[in-house]
Amino acid sequence: MFLALKLFCVVATAFTTASASNILNVKPFRIDLESEIPRLKSLIKNTRLPAKDLYPAAGLDKGLPLDSLRQLQTDWLENFDWGTQQAALNEFSHYTVVIEGQTVHFVHEKSKDPGAIPVILLHGWPGSFHEFSPIIKPLTESWTSNAGKNVSYNVVVPSLPGFVFSSPPPANWTMDDTARIFNTLMTDVLGYSTYAIHGTDWGSVPAYTLYSSFNLTVRAAQLVFIPFLAPSPEEIAANNITLSDIQKVAEQRSIDWGTTDQGYFTEQTTKPNDIGLALYDNPVGQLAWIAGLMKRASDPRAGTPPSVLDNTAILTSVSLYYLTDSFPILYAPLLFSQYEYNPAFWPEEYIAKIGNLVSYKVHDFGGHFAGLDNPPALIEDIREMGLYFKA
Template sequence: MRSLSLLACLLVVTPFTIASDAQKNFDLKPFKIDLTGEIPRLRSLVNNTRLPDKALDPDAGQEKGIELDILRELQSDWLKNFDWKVQQTELNNFSHFTALIEGQSVHFVHQKSEDPNAIPLILLHGWPGSFHEFLPVINPLTESSTSASGKTVSYNVVVPSLPGFVFSSAPPANWTVDDTARIFNTLMTDVLGYSTYAVHGTDWGSVVAYSLYSSFNTTVRAAHFVFLPFLPPSAEDIAANNITLSDIQKVTEHRVIEFNAIGNGYLIEQRTKPNDIGLALYDNPVGQLAWIAGKIKLWSDPRAGTSPSVLDNTAILTSVSLYCLTDSFLSSVWIYAQNADALKTVYTKAPTDAPLLFSQYEYNVGLWPEEYVAKVGNLVSYNVHDFGGHFPGLDNPPALIDDLRDIGLYFEA
């Protein structure tokens, strides 16, 4: 289905002017999402999937995996209330492109500001996310805003799909996050023509972003993270270093302890047996829904779906639909096996003077106190938010927008 899905994504004319050299050397093309032809089969698969009549343990919470009644509700919404055409139209309101870099077809959104001094900013998602999780923040970031110091800030926003995710092609077997960082630096500099830029990363996107921050220190001149490619310190380590946590951070610390105890089974499975889960769920939309939605709900703020969060059932179903309609679930989980040692145990500082900003969200599944973040880069800003989780672009868009705008206070081309 994936090859058919990609062929269904038609070219369109957009207002963005493609540089002739980039068009020639990187096969840079405008891109439009058109997956409506796949919807009848998707709906048939969803409709014909049977679920158990009752839960084996009605008292089991989400710590045992997605709850049956939640999955049944999502399946029903997928059939009765969810309209892919509406979501596809919203996705196509952004300027999409593809480029061929080192043999990899890279899909990305490129939304430009009207400000000629706008800062180039690349936003990097993780698993089980996609470019979709940043859509609420893209347009606001292209608009000019004025900081308390009177500085005007706006961004040219680039949101690529990681290799193997949705519309980007699956990478070869030995592909690493450092390879992804390299082609994304090529995307920003050689394809789009930006000599310097800023980067934001979450989840796997933070691993790629840190590789960019560390290895491409002449082009990456600022970085913002909500997750780090270093194992979070244990509660014992934090206490031993006499670090006092705020009440919000104590909630996050509890989340990390809980995640380490009962929440990382998926990680072991995808790191060691990606084909087992990837092939088992390959043509099983409701299975992918259970696997992905369970993580989204567990890792996000318990208040998700209430303001300021936009992480509701429609957002979850859009995210899962993108995986299903592009047949990219299997290739997406392989990122774990290809980068089994991505999270480092030893904290090292990147060889760059570029400013680093960090935001800690209360219900994220990783906690990095300020003292630890300062070990890995030139930390200039550390914020703690009392709303939001692992997907702040959906879970708390206003806070993420404000924090990303802070990059402009420190960015120097």
């Protein structure tokens, strides 16, 4: 789907971490989508839903239940305030820069600590920079480990090409290209000679490329997803790997996802125009498509502490997608986190084969969207990366 950039530039300020040649390209950015809200509200209000659910007893197994969609539609129309959410998102420092002809939108929040580690956080689908909003500011704050080491971060959160405020890539664009321009963003534009990385879902693809191919600049990585097929139960058993109870839940989630949600993935990857054009000007349709995935891929306890993945978070994510036309051998230390309800599972023994694994954690709360589903755990995991970071 084509991306309509909505740029609102504020008074230019000095961008002290960039070189002189790049200062001219970096522009402060502010989200301003209020003018689109009346039409969005009209479309939501005038969307007619079926009178009854075709699969009333199936729950999420057959997709988002009608009652759930109807409640989200009502919340979107009557209770959700885009102005409040937009103001909260604008509390972050946003910028855009043109790299290799691509407009890259990114959040850049700096720590007050002069020794802060630069880190880039890469989101997935159907996510955006909003996926990390609960953890950005906490990561900039100083934290002291049990061993007395101080860790804080200068946090960079770009929007992947074609997502929300980043321009759509050309047809021959690859995730290796995305990794390359993000390395340029961190080094040439922001002036960081070395940095750490976190990636999830689709963002794990350029994250792992950065980890494996840009290892002179990427000095530590923390992932919750990897771009490799998860091992089958037979493979795990054949390698005499013993799983904990939490890992068994994650393994079953991975099996279930591969059998019942593979159609969703196939449609997105092979026929993006069909689903993109079908839902392009249908916000409630996008809501059903995205909210169903977010609910199925999250911890069943989503919305209860520590999770902040509630209806407001879902509606903010879908609003961003609709309003911006964006629906469609290694030595650096590697840290990995397995969340109990993430619909993909890799045992520690497999992760150890793809990098210098120094930490493998299993969390008993959380799912695919860790930044929303269990913010405190993800903050802790990313902070731990700082203990292994060496510039």
